[in-house]
Amino acid sequence: RKEVEQDPGPFNVPEGATVAFNCTYSNSASQSFFWYRQDCRKEPKLLMSVYSSGNEDGRFTAQLNRASQYISLLIRDSKLSDSATYLCVVNIYTGTASKLTFGTGTRLQVTL
Amino acid sequence: DAGVIQSPRHEVTEMGQEVTLRCKPISGHDYLFWYRQTMMRGLELLIYFNNNVPIDDSGMPEDRFSAKMPNASFSTLKIQPSEPRDSAVYFCASSPGQGVSGANVLTFGAGSRLTVL
Numbered sequence: 001r002k003e004v005e006q007d008p009g010p011f012n013v014p015e016g017a018t019v020a021f022n023c024t025y026s027n028s029a030s031q032s033f034f035w036y037r038q039d040c041r042k043e044p045k046l047l048m049s050v051y052s053s054g055n056e057d058g059r060f061t062a063q064l065n066r067a068s069q070y071i072s073l074l075i076r077d078s079k080l081s082d083s084a085t086y087l088c089v090v091n092i093y094t095g096t097a098s099k100l101t102f103g104t105g106t107r108l109q110v111t112l
Numbered sequence: 113d114a115g116v117i118q119s120p121r122h123e124v125t126e127m128g129q130e131v132t133l134r135c136k137p138i139s140g141h142d143y144l145f146w147y148r149q150t151m152m153r154g155l156e157l158l159i160y161f162n163n164n165v166p167i168d169d170s171g172m173p174e175d176r177f178s179a180k181m182p183n184a185s186f187s188t189l190k191i192q193p194s195e196p197r198d199s200a201v202y203f204c205a206s207s208p209g210q211g212v213s214g215a216n217v218l219t220f221g222a223g224s225r226l227t228v229l
Contacts, residue, residue: 032216043220044155044203044220098143100207103154104153
């Protein structure tokens with residue numbers, strides 16, 4: 001089983017739609033979680049951290065469910081500029097080593 | 113700050129040649145990571161350093177790969193000899209330490225796109 005799993009998509013949605021992605025992780029010792037965004041032929045960039053209580057940044061909402069070991073990203077009122085690949089990242093820190101593992105990403109295509 | 117700087121941006125080489133990729137992390141960041149990205153396997157962690165010391169190199173595919181960090185502002189990833197299956201985008205990323213959670217938010221360089229013929 002992969003350490004971090006995501007549905008590769010693509011998710012094709014019209015502008016203005018709401019879309020949600022999930023990501024599951026296998027190691028219950030995972031401590032911190034992030035969503036990154038990667039545009040075509042560019043480097044990944046941090047979109048938002050994911051906090052236990054859930055957090056919102058404008059049209060983006062991230063949730064963490066430790067019991068079921070998944071995190072989610074909700075995008076409201078999708079824009080054409082949201083088209084990208086969204087990468088889920090999980091951090092496991094052992095006290096001496098910090099390992100950040102990426103999912104393979106979920107591709108989103110927002111259309112007119 | 114100029115961010116994480118990688119060179120070269122593109123490299124095309126022939127099988128058997130030595131390839132050296134370079135990275136300058138953000139000043140003050142304690143952690144430096146090397147990732148490889150392919151369509152099939154996504155982003156794979158190859159190795160990372162904390163305060164210039166290699167911490168986990170379990171992701172390095174084989175002995176042909178080596179990485180060094182001689183000082184806080186420079187790291188190299190070397191492939192010798194290179195093979196066509198090494199073709200990928202290699203990203204360097206750095207992160208400030210975050211105490212109990214270790215490395216945290218990563219800032220990536222623009223990547224080095226390697227093609228081995």
